[in-house]
Amino acid sequence: MATYVNNLRLKEIATGAESGTWGTSTNTNLELIADAFGSGTEAITTNADTHTTTVADGAADEGRAIYMKYTGTLDSACTITLAPNTINKFWIVENATSGSQNIIISQGSGANITIGNGNVAAIFTDGAGSGAAVLDAFADLELSSTLTVAGNVDFNGDLDVDGTTNLDAVDIDGAVQVDSTITVGADDQGYDVKFFGDTASAYMLWDTSADDLVFAGAAGIDLAGDIDVDGTANLDVVDIDGAVDMASTLAVAGVSSFAVAANVAQVALTSSSNAVAWDASAAANAYHITTENTTLSAPSNAVEGAFICIEINFNGSHTFSWNAIFNFAADTAPTTTDTDAKTDILVFRYNGAIWQEVGRTLNIPES
Numbered sequence: 502m503a504t505y506v507n508n509l510r511l512k513e514i515a516t517g518a519e520s521g522t523w524g525t526s527t528n529t530n531l532e533l534i535a536d537a538f539g540s541g542t543e544a545i546t547t548n549a550d551t552h553t554t555t556v557a558d559g560a561a562d563e564g565r566a567i568y569m570k571y572t573g574t575l576d577s578a579c580t581i582t583l584a585p586n587t588i589n590k591f592w593i594v595e596n597a598t599s600g601s602q603n604i605i606i607s608q609g610s611g612a613n614i615t616i617g618n619g620n621v622a623a624i625f626t627d628g629a630g631s632g633a634a635v636l637d638a639f640a641d642l643e644l645s646s647t648l649t650v651a652g653n654v655d656f657n658g659d660l661d662v663d664g665t666t667n668l669d670a671v672d673i674d675g676a677v678q679v680d681s682t683i684t685v686g687a688d689d690q691g692y693d694v695k696f697f698g699d700t701a702s703a704y705m706l707w708d709t710s711a712d713d714l715v716f717a718g719a720a721g722i723d724l725a726g727d728i729d730v731d732g733t734a735n736l737d738v739v740d741i742d743g744a745v746d747m748a749s750t751l752a753v754a755g756v757s758s759f760a761v762a763a764n765v766a767q768v769a770l771t772s773s774s775n776a777v778a779w780d781a782s783a784a785a786n787a788y789h790i791t792t793e794n795t796t797l798s799a800p801s802n803a804v805e806g807a808f809i810c811i812e813i814n815f816n817g818s819h820t821f822s823w824n825a826i827f828n829f830a831a832d833t834a835p836t837t838t839d840t841d842a843k844t845d846i847l848v849f850r851y852n853g854a855i856w857q858e859v860g861r862t863l864n865i866p867e868s
Contacts, residue, residue: 505558508590508628509537513557529559541566545573545581545598555584570595575602578615581609583635589628589640595621609633621653721777770811781809781851788812791819799826805853813845814867823847828859838864 503526504513511530519526541563545552554564562585563569571581573697575598583592583725586609596616597603607613609668611634623638653675686692698704701765703718716722757763764767768784770777779787782802789797789811800809801821813821821837827849837845844865849856 503559506587508588509533509565510556510558510585510588520557528557533561535566536561539566540568540570541786542570542572543574544581545604547574548576549573550577550578551580551582553584554583556588556590567591568595569595570597570601570602572597574598575600577605578603580603580605580607580613583626584708586630586633587628591625592622593621593623606635611637628645637720647787675750685836767812779809779811781807785809788814788816790816791821792816794820797824797827798820800851803856805851805852808848808859809849809851809856810846811849813847815839815841815843815845817841827853827858828855835861835863841862842867 502515503517503518505511508512511533512526514523514526533828543554543563554569556562556564561830571594579598581604583590583606588608594604594606594614594616596618598604598618601671603615603617603864605613605615606622606624609629609632609726609788611627611632614622614624614635614637622636625638627634627636631800680720683692686709691707691712693709694707698703698719700719706715706717707713708715766784767786767788768781770787770789772785772789772791772793775795776794777789777795777797779798779800780802781800782804785808787810789795797811815821818839818841820839823829825832828833835845835847844860844867845863846865847858848860851857
């Protein structure tokens with residue numbers, strides 16, 4: 502009586518059996534052995550959650566092949582059982598299903614292997630019966646020579662380069678996402694790190710010899726958040742060769758020193774319905790060219806201790822008056838020039854309640 506207890510389920514002919522048919526059975530066995538070195542494709546029923554691949558006894562089948570491709574459309578992960586559970590065999594399995602789902606390769610109640618959609622895995626079964634396991638054939642793979650990869654390498658775990666092995670160069674043409682810390686060098690022994698942009702000769706460099714971060718060429722720094730210099734670290738010197746645009750408040754706790762003139766940009770104020778609105782924060786250094794008789798309104802966004810200045814250019818003989826929040830020497834408002842081609846300049850300081858005059862120059866020719 503023939504048996505099929507081997508890992509390829511070949512017919513094992515009993516001694517003295519199959520007289521006259523032994524050659525046929527042997528040829529079938531040889532063909533099945535050859536099939537085991539080939540490739541096979543098996544379709545999973547649409548949206549099935551489970552599937553069984555059975556290596557047949559003494560007959561051709563797809564599951565016998567060393568390279569096994571699974572096709573079909575899935576809407577959830579599908580568990581594929583390799584049967585019988587006594588087969589100890591090596592497979593290369595491709596998940597070529599549609600639907601972007603995983604397949605889970607199992608044999609018994611032991612470990613299994615999950616293969617992502619579009620991926621290929623090398624596996625082997627231990628054939629341990631009901632408790633059989635499917636294992637990763639390339640787990641802890643060690644190479645004694647060069648590994649060349651023409652396509653992409655996808656790491657779901659860690660890349661560990663340690664011991665005496667040196668990772669001399671890594672050339673990555675695509676995106677790199679790092680979800681944890683990157684450490685370059687060791688304490689007191691660093692390395693230059695350079696980041697290139699799209700502009701020629703523009704890059705950011707950590708220069709280890711100077712322990713400086715360098716922005717070369719057209720490279721700049723664009724901060725969506727804050728620069729925080731705190732603790733015992735002191736920002737001793739900031740050297741800025743270009744313009745600085747402050748869209749909000751600049752608070753200086755110490756003395757501000759300027760090697761050249763500190764210019765506060767002039768902002769024009771216009772009148773509407775015989776009134777001039779003034780934002781003290783946005784227009785600390787303001788000027789107004791008269792177009793009508795007008796009154797200067799109470800400035801908005803007043804901050805205690807702030808100074809503001811206004812230059813009034815009389816373009817025609819117009820009168821100019823002040824809101825009651827402005828307070829003058831001897832509690833008397835100045836008599837503005839109100840004459841064409843003349844200018845008055847006044848400076849105020851806010852004490853938290855009123856704007857107090859600190860200086861005036863009146864009746865200045867405009868040319």
